[in-house]
Amino acid sequence: MDLGIEGRIAFIAGASSGLGRAVAVALAREGARVAICSRNRKRITAAADRVAQETGVDRERVFPLACDVTKERDVDDAIERTCAHFGGLHILVTNAGGPPPGYIDDLSLETWRAAIELNLVSTIQLCRAALPHLRAAAAADDPHASILMITSISAKRPIPSLYLSNATRAGVQGFAKTLSEELGPAGITVNTILPGYTRTERLKELAAHLASTSGTPVEEIEAGWAENNALRRIAEPEEFAAAAAFLVSKRAAYVTGTGFPVDGGWSKHVL
Ligand SMILES: NC(=O)c1ccc[n+]([C@@H]2O[C@H](COP(=O)([O-])OP(=O)(O)OC[C@H]3O[C@@H](n4cnc5c(N)ncnc54)[C@H](OP(=O)(O)O)[C@@H]3O)[C@@H](O)[C@H]2O)c1
Known part of the structure; x- marks a missing residue:
């Protein structure tokens, strides 16, 4: 199936390794131009080289950015630099590292606040910064704009040792669903993707x-x-990335407001 993302411009956060990098590979392979970010310039530049090598695409089509998604200014700069570099933005994939594990007595309020910044506030700020550009992409002659937020299966069924993940992902799910309602009339899809192990x-x-x-x-x-x-x-990261590539693509233009598990059947709910 042609996903219809050839030539589209995507920004993928938290992409120097793991799921974010795998999504960058999948989108680059489909012909998208990809901006990727992480906190560490050396790691994200190495990841850009690897994405280009693995996919055989021109290295110019992979734009690495040093950006800590918990810093408002970094996020604004990274999105603006992406749009200046590639000429717009069609696809936003929000992501960051996971918060530390721990039970209620192990976690200080400071640790709670850091996790909320890392996994919830960063998602909101990435969307805020990208929205003007996504609105423009959705209003263009050949419209296409989508947001995909990487959360966790812990949003569906809390995992006992992962308080911080359970709570912050639930916040992202609520944010995504609300945003999908508001952006639907503009033709922008908003979905979350819930990785399993x-x-x-x-x-x-x-x-x-x-x-x-x-x-x-x-x-x-x-x-x-x-x-x-x-x-x-x-799962292997490529299996997760294949589902992500579909969800941000034009082929998924009628899919919005969903939380899509890629968990090998870990969730035991009927729906
Ligand atoms: N893998 C799983 O089984 C699984 C399951 C459920 C949920 N998840 C969630 O999915 C997300 C991605 O997980 P992963 O397995 O791919 O983790 P990972 O391999 O540790 O990768 C995390 C990525 O995020 C970047 N990052 C971390 N903090 C950042 C920040 N403040 N700003 C920008 N980039 C940042 C890291 O790069 P730098 O260090 O270079 O910044 C790295 O590229 C996490 O939230 C994780 O909890 C993963």
């Missing part, structure tokens, strides 16, 4: 944390995660 640095860190607190070997922890999925395995 997927092989990235973040998952390695979670497994190591659980292993150190429970004394269970990492292999057993991973086997337990896989066992709870209908597909009985952990």
Whole structure:
């Protein structure tokens, strides 16, 4: 299927590794020009080189930006520089690292505030900065504009040790649904995508944390995660990215306001 994103311009946050980088690869492979950001200039530049290498696209079509999504000014600058560099914006993918694990007595109020900044406020600010450009893209002769927010399966079913993730993702889900109503008449789709257990640095860190607190070997922890999925395995980032590429594409122009799990059947709800 031609996704209809050839030549489109996408901004993907948190893309020096893991899910964000995989989404950048998937979109670049479909012919989009991609701006990617993360906090660390060296890492994001290396990621841009890798995206170009893996896809065989011209390196000029991958624009790396150093941007901490918790900093309002960084976000504004990154979006403006993307639009100046490529000439507009059609697709916004919001993302950042995950907050630390912990139970209620482990987490200070400062840690709570940092997580809300990292996973909720950053999403809101990325949308605020991108909106004028997305509105212009949706009003153009060949209209197309979409927002996809990376959250977590913890938004659907809270995971006991991940208070910060559970609470902040729920906020993003509410924000996304509200935004989809307001932006629908302008032709801008807004969806969230909920990764299940997927092989990235973040998952390695979670497994190591659980292993150190429970004394269970990492292999057993991973086997337990896989066992709870209908597909009985952990996902690869490319599998997540394929679903993301569809959701931001023109082929998904009638899909909005949804929370789309890519979790191998981890969610046990009927709908
Ligand atoms: N992998 C999973 O199984 C899974 C499951 C459910 C939910 N999730 C969630 O999905 C998101 C992505 O996860 P992942 O597995 O891809 O994690 P990852 O491999 O750790 O990648 C996180 C990315 O975000 C960047 N980043 C972190 N903080 C940032 C900030 N303040 N501003 C800009 N960029 C920032 C990191 O780059 P720099 O360090 O260079 O800034 C990195 O590129 C996280 O929120 C995670 O909790 C993941």
